[in-house]
Amino acid sequence: MDVFALFSTRIAAALHVLFPELDKALLSRFVVEPPRDAGHGDLSSNAAMIVAKPLGKSPREVATVLAEHFKHDRDVASVEVAGPGFLNFRLADQVWHQVLKSIGTEGENFGRSNVGAGEKVNIEYVSANPTGPMHVGHTRGAVYGDTLASLMAFTGYDVTREYYINDAGGQVDVLARSAFLRYREALGEKVEIPAGLYPGDYLVPVGKELAEEFGDRLLKDGEEAVLPLIKERTLAAMLALIKADLGKLGIKHDVFFSERTLHGQGGDIDLTLEWLRERGMVYQGRLEAPKGKTPDDWEDREQTLFRAKDYGDDTDRALIKSDGSYTYFAADIAYHRNKYLRGFNHMVNVLGADHSGYIKRLQAAVKAVSLGEADIDVRICQLVRLLRNGEPVKMSKRSGDLVTLADLVDEVGADATRFMLLFRRNDAAMDFDFALVKEQTRDNPVFYVQYAHARAYSVFRKADHELPALNLSDAAIKGAELDLLVHPADLELIRVLAAWPRTVAAAAVAHEPHRIAFYLHDVAAAFHGFWAKGNEDPQLRFVNVEQPKLTLARLALVDAVRQVLLNGLTLLGVSAPEALS
Structure with missing residues (x-):
């Protein structure tokens, strides 16, 4: 039960009855939301302000008519007209009891919900070069993308989780040469990793596997001759390593899309450029030198350009390099056309902090290749600074120069990693302190929320101990007399729980999974606060041996808290323990 959606429907119905001349399209444009000041009521709506002008009336005049209508609604305790024409509602206690009952049911x-209405959405996240293990910079995008996918699936979207394998660039050749050195090392040769190659220990097992399979035969054939084979084996090993690292966080993708499949004669890039040329979206021309410092990859020459400015970008973009090979952006255009042709009119790309300049060009590409039918939301995950008691964390030997995802999860666990990386907006830089996330204090958000869930179970254990004759079955809890919950503290806690459907729908539409983490922290704070009140006022204790019926009603409230926390933690990919050690 979503009280905000419920009253949005009721207000629309009232407007239709009171002002039948209104365009029906207007009845979906107003909002029902919590008032900024909780003292103004439970719900607030701008409906009168949206429809007043078409009706030729003042917003307050329309709001007054609506207020008079809702005075006869048994679910409305009071309704007031405020400011320029807002409607502020206070709901009857029975509405909150209905919310509580719906949580149990x-x-x-x-x-x-069905907010997404089955719309197909492609969420591409992580997409790191397959040249080594996942590091912390990848981890934030991985957790963000995975949680967004779960969130959107929960709200009715048809979601595909995709990983774009950057396996067509020069870095893959560098990777293969690095693995060849480790192969020689496995054969007993003393080697040094020169600058420009990958020095991480993660390639040592690859070298050993090659040595076990081929012996010294690859040395006899020479590096250049065996490089294609080594490249294939190394890429497969790196992809397996990446999947294993992501698995530590419970992250799985539906599709692993290889960039190499776009290349080659008659491949997607060739076909896409031909399609663009037929529609006049590509031309031969020169690019003006960028203002300020000239980048190394800028060339003052006539070249093949995509008319990106026509689709909202700051400049047109080169598609073919001076050596005749395609630019990375040419592959990007072809890849997103491939997504569109697979039926995705909605795309989300999750990129790292160094990709903020890609937003407009990707939006232009999608707009062009879909002829305006598709849209893309490019989400940038900012940097994570790792600290230990406020001091920067030393780098990992395994990766060569970075702290890996595995390092992070092995030390603090998947739960802390996921929750903490979501407890801040994706576009804001953040500090991740190992010491803090290990503390069992209220300053540690993940502990604070998980402790609330565990505390809910402890209430039931306490009730079972102090009231052994009380029926605590699911049926008994669902049949509790909820109208006994009339204390302001009871109703305030239910109001917090009632915000869950609206919160999860809004987070999905806005592509902001951090809202879920924030909300769960609010639920935990409300629950812990109620517990503290019970320590001061016996009438607010969850378990009261002198009032078994009230106890059963309060247990229904506690069970609802537990359920909402469980639902939210599940979406975040975080466990919900029944007890904490």
Whole structure:
């Protein structure tokens, strides 16, 4: 039960009855939301302000008519007209009791919706070069993308989780040469990793596997001759390593798309450029030198250019290099046309902090290749600074120069990694302190939320101990007399829980999974706060041996807290323990 959606429907119905001349399209443009000041009521709507002008009336005049209508609604305790024409509602207690009942009835589906209406969405995230293990910079994007995918699936979108394998660039040749050195090392040769190659220990097992399979035969054939074979074996090994690293966080993709499949004669890039040329989206011309410092890859020559400026970019973009090979952007255009042809009119790309300059060019590419039918939201995940008691963390030997995803998860666990990386907006830089996330204090957000879930279970254990004759079955909890919950503290906690459906839908539409982490922290704070009140006022204790019926009603409230916390933690990919050690 979503009280905000419920009253949005009721206000639209009232407007239709009171002002039948209104265009029906207007009835979906107003909002129902919590007022900025909780003292103004439970719900607030700008409906009168949206429809007043078409009606030729003032917003307050329309709002007054609506207010008079809702005074006869048994679910409305009071309704007031405020400011220029806002409607502020206070709901009857029975509405909150209905919310509580719906949580018990809907269980794990509480908050699930059809906001997405089955729309296909492609969410591409991580997409790191397959040249080594995942590092912390990749981890934030991995957690963000995976959680967004879960969130959108929960709200009715048809989601595909995709990983774009950058396996066509020069870095793959560098990787293969680095693996060849490790192969020689495995055969007993003393080697040094020169500058420009990958020095990480993660290639040592690849070299050993090659030595075990081929012996010294690859040495006899020479490096250049065997490089293609080594490249294939090394890429496969790196992809397996990446999947294993992501698996530590419970992350799996539906599709692993190889960039190499775009290349080659008659490949997607060739076909895409031909398609663009037929529509006049490509031309031969020169690019003006960028203002300020001239980048190394800028060339003052006539070249093949995509009319990116016509589609919102700051400049047109080169598609073919001076050596005749395609630019990375040519592959990007072809790849996103491939997505569009697979039926994705909605795309989300999750990129690292160094890719902010890609936003407009990708938006231009998608707009062009779909003739305006598709859209893309490019999300940038900013840098994570790793600290230990406020001091920067030393680098990992395994990766050569970076702290890996595996390092992070092995030390603090998947739960802390996922929750903490989501407890801040993706576009804001963040500090991740190993010491903090290991603390069992209220300053540690993941512990604070998980402790609330575990505390809910402890309430039931306490009730079972102090009231052994009380029926604590699911049926008994669902049948509790909820109208006994009339104390302001009871109702305030239910109001917090009632915000879950609206929160999860809004987070999905806005592509902001951090809202879920923030909300769960609010739920935990409200629950812990209620517990503290019970320590001061016996009438607010969850378990009261003198009032078994009230106890059963309060247990229904506690169970609802547990359920909402479970639903939210599940979306975040974080466990919900029944007890904490």
